[in-house]
Amino acid sequence: MILNIICIVLIGFGLLFFLGGAVGILRFPDFYTRMHAAGKGDTMSVFLILVGLAVYQLSDFNVANLLVAGKIFFITIFIMWASPTSTHALIKAGLEEGQKMWTRKDGKEDPQA
Amino acid sequence: MENFFILAGVAIFALIVPIFYRIIVGPTAIDRIVAVNVIGTKTTVLLVLIGIIFKRVDMFVDFALTYALLNFIGSLAAARYLDRVNPDKQFSTIKTKEQES
Amino acid sequence: MYRLCIFLFLFGIWIVFSGQFDSFHITLGVLSSAFITAISSSFLFENRSKGIGVRLHELIRVPIYMVWMLYQILLSNIHILRLALTPGDLPEVEPSLVRIKTNLKTDFGKWILANSITLTPGTITIDIEGDELLIHSISKITTAGVEDDTMERKIARVFEKGE
Numbered sequence: 001m002i003l004n005i006i007c008i009v010l011i012g013f014g015l016l017f018f019l020g021g022a023v024g025i026l027r028f029p030d031f032y033t034r035m036h037a038a039g040k041g042d043t044m045s046v047f048l049i050l051v052g053l054a055v056y057q058l059s060d061f062n063v064a065n066l067l068v069a070g071k072i073f074f075i076t077i078f079i080m081w082a083s084p085t086s087t088h089a090l091i092k093a094g095l096e097e098g099q100k101m102w103t104r105k106d107g108k109e110d111p112q113a
Numbered sequence: 114m115e116n117f118f119i120l121a122g123v124a125i126f127a128l129i130v131p132i133f134y135r136i137i138v139g140p141t142a143i144d145r146i147v148a149v150n151v152i153g154t155k156t157t158v159l160l161v162l163i164g165i166i167f168k169r170v171d172m173f174v175d176f177a178l179t180y181a182l183l184n185f186i187g188s189l190a191a192a193r194y195l196d197r198v199n200p201d202k203q204f205s206t207i208k209t210k211e212q213e214s
Numbered sequence: 215m216y217r218l219c220i221f222l223f224l225f226g227i228w229i230v231f232s233g234q235f236d237s238f239h240i241t242l243g244v245l246s247s248a249f250i251t252a253i254s255s256s257f258l259f260e261n262r263s264k265g266i267g268v269r270l271h272e273l274i275r276v277p278i279y280m281v282w283m284l285y286q287i288l289l290s291n292i293h294i295l296r297l298a299l300t301p302g303d304l305p306e307v308e309p310s311l312v313r314i315k316t317n318l319k320t321d322f323g324k325w326i327l328a329n330s331i332t333l334t335p336g337t338i339t340i341d342i343e344g345d346e347l348l349i350h351s352i353s354k355i356t357t358a359g360v361e362d363d364t365m366e367r368k369i370a371r372v373f374e375k376g377e
Binding site: 024039047067081092 | 227230231233284288290291294295297298299307309311332336338339340350352
């Protein structure tokens, strides 16, 4: 029972961070800031949701369920390692392609970006 | 508990739908790539969730892992492709804010 | 010694992924792990002159660093959530490029630093050139956060103790 409550809390927070990522992708003004929302909102929420599911999976304990929980944990580790790498590769590609950078001063574009 | 997982799956799907706006409207190609990447990450989670709802997690976890790998390699390949546009650009030529002022 | 560690590591991954314990699958796992160890064991653990005490020290310190990292990622997500859900014309978003110098020497340390910066509050590493990192930062708070060197000192304490 207590495991179920932990699982529900973790998945709820994960969904909240997913919401933040999705709203950020829609609202932020330029490519770089959208990259922030995409890269970060995902990592933490994937971590929280998958750990919650692994906890639920371990609530009746045997070897098969332990292996499945190990695989879920491995997916988590993989995503937390792959997400910064692909964020870095994509933002570097965007910079080389010459994306404009949005600044606070209205209408005046950053000259070097 | 079943109902909660179904609700969570529906919520993740409802968060996928608005990102399609970025794919369809998105001003540049690389915006679209980022949006596809985000949807791929959400799909990975959704696959594990579907496995738990249908009580076949041992099978669906493998699908999710494969999907995560493909998603990662796909975004890296797209980034490498866009890199070719301007391969000789040096980053030391880009000025930061403090150096300008 | 290092080869044996890599072999055991790969074999553990095989056990988790196959999930079957009959003799055929175990033999297949041993063979493929040995093959991969033979052809590509030099990719992991670049510096092999370190003693076993230093390695044990790293093994103990890495989980502590990861827990601290998770706390930082949580803070970063709350920050992004607050930025994204603020109504109006996004008053706190003020993107800028920052260039910082690092004192880390090994490539592995720099890699860990770049990934950690990407994961923590509102900053993304764009490129590493020599010992300079080009960073894109989303608001004033995060720009101030990336310029103090707490994270760098923590990484240096974990991974570059003997150098």
